[in-house]
Structures are given as structure tokens and as C-alpha cells.
Amino acid sequence: MTMQWIAILAALGWCLLQVITLLISSQCIFLMIEFRSDNEHKLYQKLLSNFIIYLFYSLFILPFISLSLFIYGVINITEWCELKPGLWVFAAWWLALFVLSFSLSMKKKYRI
Incomplete structure (x- = not known):
């Protein structure tokens, strides 16, 4: 019973964390200003x-998926390993953020 209460509190904290990641994602829109260039002729x-x-x-999209997987794992939780899918999607969000910033820097560097 106490594990379920701890899991519920963890889920509330996870909701707050995903809201913060969504705010960071929305700030990435400033990276996309003047993204499209007119010289995109090559494949x-x-x-x-x-x-x-x-x-x-x-x-x-990834914060919503991570949140839903985490909440789904909290329902009738018996072991902490049931929360791993939500954590993996959160790790994928960080990977996507890194790859986005790397790709944008490559685009600027080579003026594609």
C-alpha cells in the first residue's frame, strides 16, 4: 500500500517534470525561426x-507518451521496473533534443 502512495507521488512529480520538458520543447521554436532556406534544391x-x-x-509528442507510460505503470504497481518504459521515452526525448541541436548546427555550419 505504501508503494502505491510513493508511486502516486512519483507520478505527480513526473507530471511536473514532463510539463517542464514541454516548456523546453516550446522554446525550441525559437531555433526554428528562419529555418527554411530557399536554396534547398538537392535531395x-x-x-x-x-x-x-x-x-x-x-x-x-514524447513528453505526452512518457507521461502516459509512467501513469500506466503506476496503476497497480508491484515493482519499480514497471516504470522503465516512461523513463526510456524520457531518455529518447533528451536524445531527440541533442540530435535536433546538432542537426541545426550542421545546417548552419554548411549553410544548407
Whole structure:
């Protein structure tokens, strides 16, 4: 019984953390200002631009997925390992944020 209460408090903390990650994701929109360039004539330029756009959208979707997986794991929790899927999606969010910033820096560096 106490494990369920601790899990509920952890879920509330996780909700707050996901709201913060969503706010960070919304700040990434400032990275996207003047993103599209007019010289995207080659295939790899268009592919990189589309890849960056999809990463940008995934930054908004992943906190919701992580939150739902974490809350689903809290319901009738018996072991702490049931919360791992939510943690993995949160790690994927950090990876997507890193890859987005790296891709944008590559786009600026090579003026694609």
C-alpha cells in the first residue's frame, strides 16, 4: 500500500517534470525561426530539413507518451521496473533534443 502512495507521488512529480520538458520543447521554436532556406534544391538538403522538422515535432509528442507510460505503470504497481518504459521515452526525448541541436548546427555550419 505504501508503494502505491510513493508511486502516486512519483507520478505527480513526473507530471511536473514532463510539463517542464514541454516548456523546453516550446522554446525550441525559437531555433526554428528562419529555418527554411530557399536554396534547398538537392535531395540531401531536403532530407535534412525534413528530418529536423520531424525531430521538432517529436519533442512535443514524447513528453505526452512518457507521461502516459509512467501513469500506466503506476496503476497497480508491484515493482519499480514497471516504470522503465516512461523513463526510456524520457531518455529518447533528451536524445531527440541533442540530435535536433546538432542537426541545426550542421545546417548552419554548411549553410544548407
